[in-house]
Amino acid sequence: MDTKNQTIPSLADCLKAASETKELRLKRDVFSDVPDLLKSFFQSSQVYLVADENTWKAAGIRTEDAIRGVGIRIAGRHIFPGEPRLHAHYTHVKELIDLFKILPDYSSCTPIAVGGGTVNDLVKRAAFELALPYLCVPTAASVDGYTAYGAALLMDGFKQTVPCTAPRVVAADTDVLAKAPAYLSSSGFGDLASKIIAGTDWIIAEKAGSAGAPAAEPIDPVAWNMIQPGLIDSLNQSVQAARGDGEAVQTLFKGLAVTGFAMQYIKSSRPVSGAEHLFSHVWEMEDLSLNGAPVTHGHKVAIGTLSATAFTELFFADPSGPPAAISGWKRPSRAEREAEVAAAFGERPGCKAVVKAALEKLVDDKTAADINALFRDSWHTIREKVLERLLPYSELKALLGKALCPLVPETIGLRRQDIIATARKAQMMRNKYSILDLSWNMGNFESILAKLEASDVYLR
Ligand SMILES: [Zn+2]
Structure with a gap:
């Protein structure tokens, strides 16, 4: 589209x-x-x-x-x-x-x-x-x-x-x-900001779906238009919501409500969430809390959105092509993948659902090769299309800061290395194609995480 x-x-x-x-x-x-x-x-x-x-x-x-x-x-x-x-x-x-x-x-x-x-x-x-x-x-x-x-x-x-x-x-x-309370409005702002990644991931999924990726639906123009075209304006007009500004909070609530209407229309969460929510799902499974109180959904999503934005920027950093696959990386067999996911989630309740999703999205070698070839061949156009929608990390951080959202992992009780560990688990969750799946399929997932960890800009 x-x-x-x-x-x-x-x-x-x-x-x-x-x-x-x-x-x-x-x-x-x-x-x-x-x-x-x-x-x-x-x-x-x-x-x-x-x-x-x-x-x-x-x-x-x-x-x-x-x-x-x-x-x-x-x-x-x-x-x-x-x-x-x-x-x-x-x-x-x-x-x-x-x-x-x-x-x-x-x-x-x-x-x-x-x-x-x-x-x-x-x-x-x-x-x-x-x-x-x-x-x-x-x-x-x-x-x-x-x-x-x-x-x-x-x-x-x-x-x-x-x-x-x-x-x-x-x-x-x-x-x-x-x-x-301010923390509730800033949580809503974080949840609305996540729609930026929901949009870029949908662009990626549509493309990957055309090469046979599972759970990678084409963009539905009605649901897309309900959320994406007005999103950045809504965010800009909502930054004062956590400070009690009536008009800002009205814009924020309307933006959030409409995303729900898009879900009702399309009967899936595709228009409203992407990789950033996968980070928050991991923290929800792990009961992430700070000083005895659970961290709000929107604050987890705000850090998830920063993490997913950083990951997307690193993935599309080079105009000449995707990051090289890490040397020696081999797509695991179903049995190896099952063991990998089970080890990551251990005895946690919900582990079975993650294993099921991870296996559902484990494509065969031919489909993986087709997806990789498609993105390599159309790198210039897909990169442009994604970056045209992605709010650059520095701008996103400034916007979230104005809206009183958490900006670094420490604010929600995490360390930088926890973000890296979470990204690995997030990629295993939910059969819904995202930038994490694409990068994993291309074999450059770990090299991007290494860049993210070494960065003196992202998540600092
Ligand atoms: Zn949400």
């Missing part, structure tokens, strides 16, 4: 393309709209509110007050503790399901999720299992997951994305979003 000349669709067009969310109301005093939204989009006779102690104070009370006296029964509320920070553990989903099931005529009840990404994901999955459409009242522009069709939950001992339906309606109050 031509990734140069694109048009930005309106929010109404993005909503039309989304299969599950029917309305996004993003404004000041959105609470007064809630009764009408419930009547127009749900036809429900009762609601049940879910929040945690912090988000209840931030927006729960006002949501409930707005519903009182309008002929909709408030069937109850469940408020999780504010401290320690709520985990997206599946046991909380079961807790909510049990609470709903004892309501008289629960099938006429609309769940309302008042909170951040975690409260939303818990309600999203509970509502999905009960086949109930739900209303989301977000309290921070912290993740793109509000409007995604899946939820990131800790199940069977590891964090995984499980299927469930996105909220039918999102009612976001810009004053509430602006007052959210």
Whole structure:
């Protein structure tokens, strides 16, 4: 696809393309709209509110007050503790399901999720299992997951994305979003910045797919246009979000919400994540935390985006051709690869899923040779196409810095060498073609990591 000349669709067009969310109301005093939204989009006779102690104070009370006296029964509320920070553990989903099931005529009840990404994901999955459409009242522009069709939950001992339906309606109050703690808005900024790599990886995947690479879909112009053409402007206009600027946080939330609509449209995470999220998936499996608190998804993704940008720049550094394969490197057999991945992830829950993905994306020798030849032969054009979309590392770092995101691994409790070790594991994860797979196929993966480790610019 031509990734140069694109048009930005309106929010109404993005909503039309989304299969599950029917309305996004993003404004000041959105609470007064809630009764009408419930009547127009749900036809429900009762609601049940879910929040945690912090988000209840931030927006729960006002949501409930707005519903009182309008002929909709408030069937109850469940408020999780504010401290320690709520985990997206599946046991909380079961807790909510049990609470709903004892309501008289629960099938006429609309769940309302008042909170951040975690409260939303818990309600999203509970509502999905009960086949109930739900209303989301977000309290921070912290993740793109509000409007995604899946939820990131800790199940069977590891964090995984499980299927469930996105909220039918999102009612976001810009004053509430602006007052959210700075670290939440900067997390949302990190998650939005990751779409830069999602874009460059999609360009790479489309090309590799034409030579037979697995899970390397061609670019879908509708989903692409929903995210990519306006991305850098959205980021530039959102940098003040973590400082409580209302307009900035509004732009940030809209940018994040639209990426969810693109996922709803295309039914995959291809438009919204690439290699940078693979770094964060590794840290999620390893429960990365700092001073006892889990590092937020968006902060992990910010460091993942810097790492993936550095890797992409190093891969495409030479205009005359790709980096040479490291001498003596040989593509492993299936058995060797399986042993390699199992050794990297050890006894961790979730290891089996990684082994499965790594084997799915282990192509045969002929396909690997075809992919390598294709990139060598069209190096000039593919390089230009990727670099035209990639925000240079120095500019990305400056942008993330303005938005109060972490800029070096140490800020999220990691060392430089941890990034190198994570890159190796990230390449094994998820069957979704990225720059890491291309480099691994070409045999130059380790030489790029060596350059990354030796660099006095990247990740410093
Ligand atoms: Zn994300």
